[in-house]
Amino acid sequence: MKSLNLVGAFFCANFERYQEMKLPQYIQSYFGISDTDVNKVVELFEETTLNKGDYYVKAGHYCNQLSFIQEGFIRVWSETPTKEITQWISTPGYFITDLSSLIFKTTARWNLQALTDCKLYTIKQERYNQINHLVDNWDELEKLFIAKCFLTLEDRVFSQISMTAEERYQQLFELNPGLFNQVPLQYLASMLGMSPETFSRIRAKS
Numbered sequence: 001m002k003s004l005n006l007v008g009a010f011f012c013a014n015f016e017r018y019q020e021m022k023l024p025q026y027i028q029s030y031f032g033i034s035d036t037d038v039n040k041v042v043e044l045f046e047e048t049t050l051n052k053g054d055y056y057v058k059a060g061h062y063c064n065q066l067s068f069i070q071e072g073f074i075r076v077w078s079e080t081p082t083k084e085i086t087q088w089i090s091t092p093g094y095f096i097t098d099l100s101s102l103i104f105k106t107t108a109r110w111n112l113q114a115l116t117d118c119k120l121y122t123i124k125q126e127r128y129n130q131i132n133h134l135v136d137n138w139d140e141l142e143k144l145f146i147a148k149c150f151l152t153l154e155d156r157v158f159s160q161i162s163m164t165a166e167e168r169y170q171q172l173f174e175l176n177p178g179l180f181n182q183v184p185l186q187y188l189a190s191m192l193g194m195s196p197e198t199f200s201r202i203r204a205k206s
Contacts, residue, residue, distance in 0.1 A: 023068045023121045026093065031141050040134045044127040048120045056096065056112035063101035063108050064125040069094055072118030075187060076110050086190035089183055099149060115183060165194045169202045
């Protein structure tokens with residue numbers, strides 16, 4: 001559910017709290033629906049795995065699923081004629097998908113690739129479409145879901161244009177220091193909009 005390319009990574013001040021959540025708790029916290037409705041939705045998901053290096057979806061292909069990451073890291077990236085660009089690193093406790101492809105049936109612009117072995121809870125497009133018949137006011141809740149995705153994107157754009165490289169580095173480190181030990185640093189540098197050399201220089205001073 002991100003061009004739009006909102007890739008389902010929800011960055012917020014409660015980052016660590018969400019990382020610890022399981023799928024039912026996340027759905028209830030994020031959508032505010034009853035325990036009964038949560039159980040109905042959770043039953044539509046199935047446990048899946050993604051091996052390190054495998055693709056959740058490749059650019060140019062259609063994305064017909066939405067997944068909750070229970071374990072592992074998924075890199076969202078694209079390739080230009082001169083370099084690869086990391087748009088996001090999706091982490092445990094968050095949803096992952098290509099929102100534009102899932103909702104609007106367009107091809108994905110981004111590659112979503114596992115950086116580690118991943119354990120996911122996945123709902124396919126057909127089952128996702130059933131939620132509207134199971135949960136009252138789902139149309140409104142889905143609009144809220146998409147609106148929050150846009151707010152996340154807006155916050156990221158604002159940080160890119162208003163914060164220094166040092167401030168962006170520090171913000172990410174404070175929100176999720178574990179990434180710095182588990183994700184190749186050149187990917188984090190790209191995600192933060194800086195060169196690996198600049199990233200290394202800031203890291204050495206921190």
